[in-house]
Amino acid sequence: MVDKQPFYRESLRADCSSCAGLCCTALAFSASIDFAYDKAAGKPCKNLQGDFRCGIHGELLRSGFKGCVAFECYGAGQQVTQQTFGGKDWISHPEIAQMMFSTLPVMIELHEMLWYLMEAREMPCPEPLGQELQRQFTEIKRLSGLAADDLIAVDTTALRNTIRPLLAQAGMQMQKASKKSKASKDFRGKELMGAELKGANLVNADFTGAYLIAANCRMANFSKANFLGADLRDADISGADLTDSLFLTQQQVNAAIGDSRTKLPEHINRPSHWAKGQRNF
Numbered sequence: 001m002v003d004k005q006p007f008y009r010e011s012l013r014a015d016c017s018s019c020a021g022l023c024c025t026a027l028a029f030s031a032s033i034d035f036a037y038d039k040a041a042g043k044p045c046k047n048l049q050g051d052f053r054c055g056i057h058g059e060l061l062r063s064g065f066k067g068c069v070a071f072e073c074y075g076a077g078q079q080v081t082q083q084t085f086g087g088k089d090w091i092s093h094p095e096i097a098q099m100m101f102s103t104l105p106v107m108i109e110l111h112e113m114l115w116y117l118m119e120a121r122e123m124p125c126p127e128p129l130g131q132e133l134q135r136q137f138t139e140i141k142r143l144s145g146l147a148a149d150d151l152i153a154v155d156t157t158a159l160r161n162t163i164r165p166l167l168a169q170a171g172m173q174m175q176k177a178s179k180k181s182k183a184s185k186d187f188r189g190k191e192l193m194g195a196e197l198k199g200a201n202l203v204n205a206d207f208t209g210a211y212l213i214a215a216n217c218r219m220a221n222f223s224k225a226n227f228l229g230a231d232l233r234d235a236d237i238s239g240a241d242l243t244d245s246l247f248l249t250q251q252q253v254n255a256a257i258g259d260s261r262t263k264l265p266e267h268i269n270r271p272s273h274w275a276k277g278q279r280n281f
């Protein structure tokens with residue numbers, strides 16, 4: 001049975017109010033332009049409050065934590081807190097802390113795969129590809145509901161290796177079905193850091209695994225362009241059209257620079273920091 005898409009997609013978005021500050025504790029961060037200091041895995045961030053809220057939420061960009069603004073757990077935080085551990089938290093129940101922290105990275109990977117598979121399932125794929133996408137979606141959804149002991153044993157690398165070619169095939173089918181252009185530019189894995197793509201016609205382009213860091217993509221047309229695993233940090237997509245781009249994620253968009261003219265797919269939220277004109281992201 002196909003899940004009601006908008007409803008299920010909502011469960012693949014971070015809901016920090018239903019999480020026990022897991023990404024701010026379980027994950028390790030190195031001092032960089034994304035995070036202001038070195039933080040070890042399993043150690044609470046110094047800005048995390050006792051109520052699991054961020055003490056500098058409104059000042060993250062100014063304070064050198066722009067990676068936190070871009071980060072998206074795909075709803076893994078609330079899944080681990082509310083489902084895997086039944087609403088318990090690691091402060092009230094220190095005996096489960098380590099297991100909670102070990103579970104989070106696995107859940108993030110599973111939920112990210114579910115995000116991609118949800119989109120791929122809607123593409124016009126011939127059989128048996130369509131059935132296989134549905135089968136993988138159902139299986140990963142089942143895995144995400146396992147108990148913590150079983151979850152940490154899931155081989156997410158093997159799952160990714162299975163799913164990646166399926167997503168690539170689905171993306172190609174989608175582009176083939178597009179009537180907008182027969183041309184398709186292949187930028188897979190390309191280094192396009194700082195590239196000048198302003199106003200470019202990039203219909204059907206394939207940016208799978210490409211590095212578009214700080215590229216100037218203002219006013220570009222990305223119709224049916226495939227962004228699977230592309231790095232869009234600081235890419236300027238102001239005024240660009242990404243309405244029906246493929247495999248775009250909230251994290252990619254959060255990390256890019258956009259404005260009120262940027263056209264996004266329906267399932268991607270417009271980052272609030274764009275409205276504040278915080279361009280030096």
Ligand code: SF4
Pocket residue numbers: 023024025045046047048049053054055056057065068
């Ligand atoms: S700075 Fe705030 S959002 Fe980032 S890890 Fe620390 S507490 Fe979490």
